[in-house]
Amino acid sequence: MASVVYDHVTKKFGDSMVAVNDLNINVADKEFLVLVGPSGCGKTTALRCLAGLEEITEGNIRIGDRVVNDVPPKDRDIAMVFQSYALYPHLSVFDNMAFGLKLRKVPKDEIKRRVEQAAETLGIKDLLNRKPRQLSGGQRQRVAVGRAIVREPKVFLFDEPLSNLDAKLRVQMRAEISKLHQQLQTTFIYVTHDQVEAMTMASRIAVINKGVLQQIDSPQNLYDTPNNVFVAGFMGSPAMNFFPARLRKDANKMVVDTGDFILTIPADRTRSLEQYVGKDIIFGIRPENIHDAEFIPPNIHAEKVEAKVDVTELMGNEIYLYLITGKNTFVGRVDPRSKMRMGDKAQVAFNMDRFHIFDAQTEQAIR
Amino acid sequence: MNPLSRLNKFFGKLPVHFAVILMCLLWVIPTLGLFVTSFRPREAVLTGGWWTVFLPQPQAVGQPEYTKYCSSCHGANGKAIASADLSNPSVVNQYQSAASLLIMLREPINGQPHLLNPTLPSTPKDALNTLTPVLTYLQTLSGQKQASSQFTLNNYVDAIVGYKGTTDYLPDCQNKVPSTLAVMNCNASDILNPAGIGAAFINTFIVVIPATLFPIIFAALAAYAFAWLDFKGRQWIFALLIGLQIVPLQMALVPIAQLYVQLGMQSTFLGIWLFHTGFGLPYAIYLMRNFIGSLPREIFESAYLDGANHWAAFRRLALPLAMPAIASLGIYQFLWVWNDFLVAKIFLTTHPVLTVQIQNLIDPLGRNWNILTGAAFLSFIIPMVVFIAFQRYFVRGLLAGSVKG
Numbered sequence: 023m024a025s026v027v028y029d030h031v032t033k034k035f036g037d038s039m040v041a042v043n044d045l046n047i048n049v050a051d052k053e054f055l056v057l058v059g060p061s062g063c064g065k066t067t068a069l070r071c072l073a074g075l076e077e078i079t080e081g082n083i084r085i086g087d088r089v090v091n092d093v094p095p096k097d098r099d100i101a102m103v104f105q106s107y108a109l110y111p112h113l114s115v116f117d118n119m120a121f122g123l124k125l126r127k128v129p130k131d132e133i134k135r136r137v138e139q140a141a142e143t144l145g146i147k148d149l150l151n152r153k154p155r156q157l158s159g160g161q162r163q164r165v166a167v168g169r170a171i172v173r174e175p176k177v178f179l180f181d182e183p184l185s186n187l188d189a190k191l192r193v194q195m196r197a198e199i200s201k202l203h204q205q206l207q208t209t210f211i212y213v214t215h216d217q218v219e220a221m222t223m224a225s226r227i228a229v230i231n232k233g234v235l236q237q238i239d240s241p242q243n244l245y246d247t248p249n250n251v252f253v254a255g256f257m258g259s260p261a262m263n264f265f266p267a268r269l270r271k272d273a274n275k276m277v278v279d280t281g282d283f284i285l286t287i288p289a290d291r292t293r294s295l296e297q298y299v300g301k302d303i304i305f306g307i308r309p310e311n312i313h314d315a316e317f318i319p320p321n322i323h324a325e326k327v328e329a330k331v332d333v334t335e336l337m338g339n340e341i342y343l344y345l346i347t348g349k350n351t352f353v354g355r356v357d358p359r360s361k362m363r364m365g366d367k368a369q370v371a372f373n374m375d376r377f378h379i380f381d382a383q384t385e386q387a388i389r
Numbered sequence: 390m391n392p393l394s395r396l397n398k399f400f401g402k403l404p405v406h407f408a409v410i411l412m413c414l415l416w417v418i419p420t421l422g423l424f425v426t427s428f429r430p431r432e433a434v435l436t437g438g439w440w441t442v443f444l445p446q447p448q449a450v451g452q453p454e455y456t457k458y459c460s461s462c463h464g465a466n467g468k469a470i471a472s473a474d475l476s477n478p479s480v481v482n483q484y485q486s487a488a489s490l491l492i493m494l495r496e497p498i499n500g501q502p503h504l505l506n507p508t509l510p511s512t513p514k515d516a517l518n519t520l521t522p523v524l525t526y527l528q529t530l531s532g533q534k535q536a537s538s539q540f541t542l543n544n545y546v547d548a549i550v551g552y553k554g555t556t557d558y559l560p561d562c563q564n565k566v567p568s569t570l571a572v573m574n575c576n577a578s579d580i581l582n583p584a585g586i587g588a589a590f591i592n593t594f595i596v597v598i599p600a601t602l603f604p605i606i607f608a609a610l611a612a613y614a615f616a617w618l619d620f621k622g623r624q625w626i627f628a629l630l631i632g633l634q635i636v637p638l639q640m641a642l643v644p645i646a647q648l649y650v651q652l653g654m655q656s657t658f659l660g661i662w663l664f665h666t667g668f669g670l671p672y673a674i675y676l677m678r679n680f681i682g683s684l685p686r687e688i689f690e691s692a693y694l695d696g697a698n699h700w701a702a703f704r705r706l707a708l709p710l711a712m713p714a715i716a717s718l719g720i721y722q723f724l725w726v727w728n729d730f731l732v733a734k735i736f737l738t739t740h741p742v743l744t745v746q747i748q749n750l751i752d753p754l755g756r757n758w759n760i761l762t763g764a765a766f767l768s769f770i771i772p773m774v775v776f777i778a779f780q781r782y783f784v785r786g787l788l789a790g791s792v793k794g
Binding site for chain 1: 695
């Protein structure tokens with residue numbers, strides 16, 4: 023139970039390879055923070071620095087009030103669940119979970135009590151005498167989590183713990199880890215490349231790209247108000263559509279001209295965009311804000327666009343339309359009643375209450 | 390599968406089968422020969438090849454004649470007539486020569502001639518020629534003359550007590566041969582006679598066990614350090630160590646012998662332990678480092694986070710997980726030290742080990758090589774047991790289940 027602070031943390035491998043660049047994060051006590059980003063973005067390195075498995079090049083890491091830069095892993099009082107589970111292959115499940123406690127000279131009956139309690143929580147009580155090789159992937163994952171929770175550490179670290187599980191099990195374990203966080207009331211720091219995991223579990227998400235923190239916020243805020251093109255494109259599936267465009271004034275109205283179609287900006291959003299008139303911007307809109315023109319929800323500010331349907335994907339509850347207009351391709355998630363099919367000339371509606379404008383140069387959001 | 394294609398497959402693999410069987414035979418036949426020879430008596434070894442034991446054996450001297458003239462009444466074992474028990478030495482001892490036997494046979498028994506059907510040749514000379522082998526056979530039957538058995542343990546006994554020469558220890562002791570009594574006690578204490586294999590066994594064990602354990606322990610520690618500790622020059626030191634394997638052992642004999650003399654360590658067990666440890670280490674470290682280095686990194690990281698220092702990680706993880714490597718390394722080092730002759734000959738002259746002792750067993754004229762067969766077999770029973778006991782550790786897969794899969 024402790025807060026964690028990354029204070030201007032930089033980690034270099036060799037002289038040139040900067041894995042983590044000036045990272046600043048404050049993780050509150052009992053928070054569930056998810057570090058998310060594409061492969062190789064430095065999120066795992068950031069986690070390993072916190073665990074003490076990598077030495078940081080610059081900056082400070084604090085757990086609680088203590089600066090832990092030079093504290094060896096064993097004295098940091100943290101537990102980590104690895105992507106590969108990292109169970110001790112020659113030990114039984116019980117001994118795997120008891121390993122850390124034995125090393126810390128916890129009394130025998132206390133070890134037994136804690137291991138059994140953790141096994142109870144995770145539903146692996148009848149596996150305690152098995153060896154790791156006799157377990158399925160999901161069971162191994164539970165043992166790895168169990169090994170972490172018996173220690174009752176200040177901070178839990180998870181390094182892509184669900185990547186090796188099949189899709190169904192992943193959804194189930196996702197819920198269980200969230201529940202575990204509720205029960206344990208401890209700080210969780212969780213690394214994943216899967217934005218769905220991040221959205222579903224986190225109390226806050228830190229998006230990292232190329233070693234640099236892009237944005238840190240609650241999942242909903244991150245989704246609704248991304249700071250830049252990277253965050254906007256990374257969160258959400260299918261990803262947000264981007265159109266390189268130019269902002270113009272057209273007969274008192276502010277419009278976005280993509281070259282293929284023109285969209286009018288609602289009056290309440292024009293003020294902040296005034297200074298970008300005549301400049302290149304990137305117009306972004308999420309697929310769920312693109313509707314079949316026949317099924318426009320009531321009370322939205324719809325702008326119609328002509329497009330050609332390239333591919334349709336029927337999901338049952340909705341339809342993904344892959345659309346082409348001139349040089350732009352984009353995706354819409356439309357009402358399942360939509361009659362649009364491959365090759366059709368279609369009319370879709372953009373919900374102009376929910377769009378994003380980014381500076382074409384800096385790729386930062388303009389609000 | 391139809392019969393024709395099965396046949397095709399069989400003939401297709403014929404060269405492979407043939408080669409495999411040939412290889413096995415090439416290895417097994419000499420060993421089998423040595424094994425058989427080690428159980429054959431000295432005279433037999435000198436007169437015929439080991440394979441003759443598998444051929445039909447010629448009958449004992451006099452047996453055909455005995456069967457012809459005597460066995461119909463006295464029986465095949467000579468015990469059929471109680472009053473004239475031919476297996477009783479005191480009965481047989483009455484006849485010291487074929488002539489005295491002939492005289493007795495010429496006398497009638499109960500008014501009947503002793504021999505009726507068939508009768509002995511009438512001329513005395515022929516009769517004596519017939520009776521000589523019969524007498525020999527009677528002496529054999531009554532235990533006067535040692536039946537020359539096909540197999541014997543004398544080679545092993547001679548080797549264990551270190552009885553050189555052209556006669557065997559057990560009969561010589563039984564007959565209280567003075568020259569034997571002068572050097573042997575003729576009781577169980579002879580097993581540890583310093584000139585014998587028995588004593589050499591103990592010396593070999595004293596040499597082999599530490600000379601196997603030391604390199605394994607040191608190599609395991611070094612391997613862990615090279616694999617998982619981060620220190621400056623790690624790669625260079627490791628490369629240097631591997632490079633040391635180039636130094637031939639023979640080149641170091643003289644300098645180290647001189648060093649040991651200066652340190653007063655010549656012909657001590659410590660000296661030979663250190664020598665074997667030193668020359669075993671480069672390869673041992675190389676093998677162990679590669680094995681321990683290939684264990685998943687996460688296991689160790691997980692242990693560090695669980696509160697393990699390097700010592701705990703070494704003892705509780707690296708060591709048990711490296712058991713396959715330790716076993717194979719142990720077997721190699723054990724066999725190497727067990728079979729070593731040169732180093733032991735030079736550095737341990739006062740306590741000959743097996744290999745050295747076997748060489749000592751040959752008499753200067755090489756007339757007693759039969760005892761080497763027994764000695765050789767004694768010397769490789771233990772390595773065989775060790776190999777069979779540990780071979781299951783060669784099977785990999787101990788790691789299964791630790792990481793994804």
